[in-house]
Amino acid sequence: MKFKRIIYISFVILPFLLLSLPGNGQISFPGFPAGIDNINVPFIKLPGVDRDKLISIEEQERLITGKKSLRFGKIIPVSFGTDNSGVFQSFDELQVWRIGLWSPDARGLGLIFNRFDLDDGEKVFVYSPGKKQVLGAFTSGNMNKNKTLAVRPLANDSIIIEFQFNTNRKDALHIGSVVYDYLGIFSTIGAKDGWYNASGPCNVDINCTEGQDWQSEKNAVCRELIYKPDNGYSELCTGVLLGNTAETDAPYLLTSNHCIENISHAENTLFVFQYESPYCEGPDGFVIKSISGSGLKATSENLDFTLVELNKIPPITYNPIYAGWSNLDNPPDNSVTIHHPNGDVKKISVDNDPAVMASYSTFDDNAFWNILQWEIGTTEAGSSGAPLFDQDHRVIGILSGGDAHCGNSVNDYFLRLTNAWDDYSSSGEQLKFWLDPENSGATSVNQRDPYAEAKLDCDTVSNISIVESKEIYSYINPESGTITGHNTGLLKQYAEKFLISSERNITGVCLNVARAIWSDDSDSVKIKIWYGTNQPDQLLYEKKLQIKAFVDSVYNFVDFDSVINVTSDIYLGYEISYNPGFSASTQFAVFHAEDRGVGGANTAMAFDGSNWFEFPDIPEIAISTSLDLQPVICGEIPSLGVELPERENDLNIVVYPNPGSGLVTFIPNGFIFGTIRVQVYHPAGYVLQDLDLEFSGGRIDLDLTGLTTGLYFIRISQGAKNETLKVSIIR
Structure with a gap:
């Protein structure tokens, strides 16, 4: 028995899906705790x-x-x-x-x-x-x-x-x-959030119909966990990434002064991106995409705003957007705010009427936009710092406070960007110095994707041709389950082979989900990537998702929490678990290509708990097919996130050959003698080599044969002097 897919959703407008492995709640790197028991831990x-x-x-x-x-x-x-x-x-x-x-x-x-x-x-x-x-x-x-x-x-x-x-x-x-x-804002369920659904019932998920025109802008908005050692508390707020007139990639983020008041608060804030329910009124999102710390750039108690620069540029898997803005004095025809009320998943509120200039609290006079009433949604505690967008989708203010709540969504007050722009002349109390660094006099900028160029080199890859139909076959009969999901054969893992001929980067996968039925949070699927020649072999990556996060009969896009770099053939697949409360014919399955017949091309494999088998070699399946899994494969991704120590004085060093393949030589234009420090940085910003060398003039030879193809940063320093150079390695 066959079931045809019902809906196709393209790569651009895929339904809103999930994030990452439970556990890693911030930018993190591979590794595991030691296998020591806790008996001797004090x-x-x-x-x-x-x-x-x-x-x-x-x-x-x-x-x-x-x-x-x-x-x-x-x-x-x-x-x-x-x-x-x-x-x-x-x-x-x-x-x-x-x-x-x-x-x-x-x-x-x-x-x-x-x-x-x-x-x-x-x-x-x-x-x-x-x-x-x-x-x-x-x-x-x-x-x-x-x-x-x-x-x-x-x-x-x-x-x-x-x-x-x-x-x-x-x-x-x-x-x-x-x-x-003491509130319990995080959950014991991996990277889930314990504060999900804590906001009032009138709040509207960003991925509901009301948010369909704001799917780009939402990626500029984040939730803030602010630690304040000086006053003894920690708080939740909202913030927004902003672009600048020079179109640099500096990750400037705007929020309220009463959220981040000083340098210490900026340093000790966690910025959580893409915390949202995957679809309208759906399950909880994940809180694993976060950046720790920032530097204070400007703040004003009189206007209630703070501008910080994040310690890291959000990576491509965070899908960041630098929001556009307008510093004009014109009231908006209508307004939208995107925020985290009560620390909940991302919500949207809409005012269909013009905002009114007003004064608020003890802040400067006439420095706020007053939203008289929200037609859709509201704001709550945790929404402070949320951006106010005008009809042109540009930020014109940020939330300070007000009276609005479910049942009485009236009188919210947003600091006007035009006042924060240059009401005060000091660079530490205005936005103009930072957002218009070239003093261009621009009154607005449009939103910008820092990875837009890299994404042009990204595409989905499929082993199924456009003329083939997508099917879901029964394992033996309709009561025995499916050949790509739960079945009476208790097949636990499925994999699809993809040929990789050069170095590529994988940022996510599209799954054409045929079934997604769940009873509790433990019903889950693990997305996996392996290296392998004839079968899945070396596990590169896995990501656990709850079945309830998937929508059946459409393509579901799963974006990875980090870019997966691959250099040879891979297998992309998934692992399922069996819930005793369900029959084998239900829960999870993925569409596959129609049977290609004996001798037809087959790229699908299944694991029975002991061994991998190709589909034609499994008696209960015995067809040649491909799973409808489509990895998102990209070329080179720019190293926007690299952070190196600040440059103080050049050593005037040249490097050759560049690009190189192994041994690289550095020659100073002049002489430096004594101990020098040589550090090799990965594009992600972490140190690969850190050497102290005795130098008496001439040249420095550095062996980089252990590095894979890519761009690296070499920092050579002596005392207060340093030089950082870009070096390309090509294998």
Whole structure:
């Protein structure tokens, strides 16, 4: 029996899908915690808090001020580090330092490392005692110029911090603050969020019909977790990425001053992107795409705005957009805001009428747009900093506060961008200096995708021709399940082969889902990529998704949390689990090509728990076909996210050959003598080699034969002088 697909949705307008592996809640790198049990880990007990009292205090403050930030945690000052706490252990050849923290009745614990100084190859993990929740690996690639790191809360009252190191360095790590989450904004379900569906019922998901014209702008908006050690609290707000007139890739983000007030707050904020339900009134989204830390550029208490620059440019898998803006004084014909009310998944609110210039609270007079009433949606605590878009889809303000809530969506106040632009002359109190760096006098810019050029070289690849029909065959009969999903043969994994002839980058996959039926959150599918010649062999990547996140009878796009670089043939597939509460004929399946007959081309394989088999060799299947899986394959992706130490003075070095294939030579135009430091940076920003060399003039030979094809950054420094050069390696 066959079932034809019902709807085709193209690569451009795919239904809104998911994100990544549960566990990695920030930019992180490969690795796993050591396999040591927790018996010898010393746990330090931290004080608890009066949850009800803290909630009551904030509610009273909000009634007085009208501000729409949401307090969720208490900051506990501590002083624990590799120099004074924890235990050093050996596991096989691995050296580790570990410490446990415990705070009774906490709904989650986060961290601020006020010293995070790792060497190449060293890793830090934060995990629950049972390792069901794991954050990391955090490496030198997570370091910023201040050598600090904020880590989002794990949903547990106890956590373990593990440091895997090369040499016993007592000054590598120091924890200055613990974040006691008393609301429970994160879930125990991997990278899910415990605050999902916490906003009022009148709020509208960004992926509902009301948001269909705002699918680009939504990717400029993020949720902020702000740690404030100086006032002892942590808060949730909203922020928006903005472009600039010079069209540089600087990741400027605008939010409210009462959210991020100073340098410390900027450094200790987590910016969470693409936290949204995959479809209208759908399940929870993921909170794994985040960036830790930023630098303060401008702020004003009198106008209630702050502009920061993120420590990293959001990678291509975050799909960032730099929103357009207008600094004109004209009231909008109609308005939209995109925000995270009560810290919930991304929502949209619509006002169909012109906004009115007004004064608000104790801020400067006539510096706000007053939304008299929202026709769709509202705003709540957690929405502060949300952008106000005009009819041209440009940002004209950011939310400070107001009275709006479900049942009475009236009187919200957004700081006007025209006032934040240059009401104050200091560069530290205005937007103009940063968003119009060339002083062009421009009054508006359009939104911009920093990866637009790279995406032109991206496309889906399919092993099914356009003339072939897409089918879903029964395994033996309709009651026995399907040949590409759950069935009485208990096939657990399926894979499709793709030929790769040159280095490519995979950013996601389209699945033509035939069935997606679930009963609880444990019903899941793992998307996988393997290297392999005749069958899946070396696992490169996997990503766990709940079945309830899929929509059947359409293409579902799954974007990866990191770019997967491949250089040879791959298998792309998925792993399913069997729920005893369901018959084998239900739950999950993917469409496939019609039977091509005996001797026809076959690229599909299945795994029975022990071995891989091609479809024609499985008696119950015995057809030649291809799975309707389409990887999104790209060429070169620009290295926008690289962060290198600031340049102080050149050494006037030239390099040859460039491009090169292995040995690279550097020649200074002049002489430098003594010890020099040579660092090789991956485009993602982390250190691959770090060498101290004795130099007496002439040339520097550097062996780069271990690097794959790509662009790298070489930094050569001596004292206050340094030079950073781009070097291309071609194999």
